[in-house]
Amino acid sequence: KNEVEQSPQNLTAQEGEFITINCSYSVGISALHWLQQHPGGGIVSLFMLSSGKKKHGRLIATINIQEKHSSLHITASHPRDSAVYICAVFAGGTSYGKLTFGQGTILTVHP
Amino acid sequence: DGGITQSPKYLFRKEGQNVTLSCEQNLNHDAMYWYRQDPGQGLRLIYYSQIVNDFQKGDIAEGYSVSREKKESFPLTVTSAQKNPTAFYLCASSPFRDANQPQHFGDGTRLSIL
Numbered sequence: 001k002n003e004v005e006q007s008p009q010n011l012t013a014q015e016g017e018f019i020t021i022n023c024s025y026s027v028g029i030s031a032l033h034w035l036q037q038h039p040g041g042g043i044v045s046l047f048m049l050s051s052g053k054k055k056h057g058r059l060i061a062t063i064n065i066q067e068k069h070s071s072l073h074i075t076a077s078h079p080r081d082s083a084v085y086i087c088a089v090f091a092g093g094t095s096y097g098k099l100t101f102g103q104g105t106i107l108t109v110h111p
Numbered sequence: 112d113g114g115i116t117q118s119p120k121y122l123f124r125k126e127g128q129n130v131t132l133s134c135e136q137n138l139n140h141d142a143m144y145w146y147r148q149d150p151g152q153g154l155r156l157i158y159y160s161q162i163v164n165d166f167q168k169g170d171i172a173e174g175y176s177v178s179r180e181k182k183e184s185f186p187l188t189v190t191s192a193q194k195n196p197t198a199f200y201l202c203a204s205s206p207f208r209d210a211n212q213p214q215h216f217g218d219g220t221r222l223s224i225l
Contacts, residue, residue, distance in 0.1 A: 004153065033213065041199055043216035086153070098169070099214065101153030 003027055006087050006102035013109050019074040021105045023087030026068065030090055033099065034061050034072050037084040046072070046085075077109045113138045117202050117217035123225050124189070124196060132187045132220045134202035141207045143185040144214065147171060148199040157200075160185055161207070189222060197224050 004025045013019055023032070034046040047054050047061040049070065054061050058077075063070040074081055087102040115136045124130045136143065142161050146154040156169030160179040174193025179185055185204075189196045199221050203214040 002153070035216075040218060041201075041221070042218035043201060043203075045213035045215070048213050088154075098156060098159070099154075101155075103151060103153045 003100050004087055004089055004102040006105050008105060010106045013077050015078055015109055015111050017077050019077050019107065021072045021085050023070045023102055024068060025089050027091045032063055032070050033088040035086040035088060037086060079109045079111050082107055082109050115202055115204055115215055115217035117220050119220060122220055122222045124222060125225050127191045129188055129190050132200055134185045134217060135183055136204045137183060138204055138215060140204035142205045144203040145177065145187045146201045146203065148201060154201065196222055198222060
């Protein structure tokens, strides 16, 4: 079993829909990252969370430390949101910033 | 603008040949990382470096080598010992080893075997 599991693996939506991507992890963490990978391959950091909730534009990320679960929400989805969304965790207790990554969720938003 | 530059974007290698992937950053970051991405799998850490002239193996270092002679540069060499080198390679950096800071990523290099 992977330490970081994302669901769903693939997600198709119509423009305007509310989208939720989930991330569950099995280890104690000190930080969780949400990343966006564009079709060309480049990766952008969206959020870094250690507790609670963060919002940036139409994106909202939440984390529940006790339940070892995080969600990424996209409100009023748009075709330009089509990308791979990756969850990554930092377990701490190491001497370097090693992240453990989920396998990614492929999001396709149709006009 | 500051960022990470990876080159080339696409790279082809013949069997038995070593190839070097370039990664340069102008963010003044201390830590740099190399990841490998395969279809349907999460990114896996190959090597990382926290400071100049120091680097450590990640989870899948076999068949790879790195150097960190300058703060800005962290090239990755894929050697002939790497039996399955076809993959997408991503370089990243962060201000220090603290993963409570976001990592910045390059646009990647896609390596294929001829």
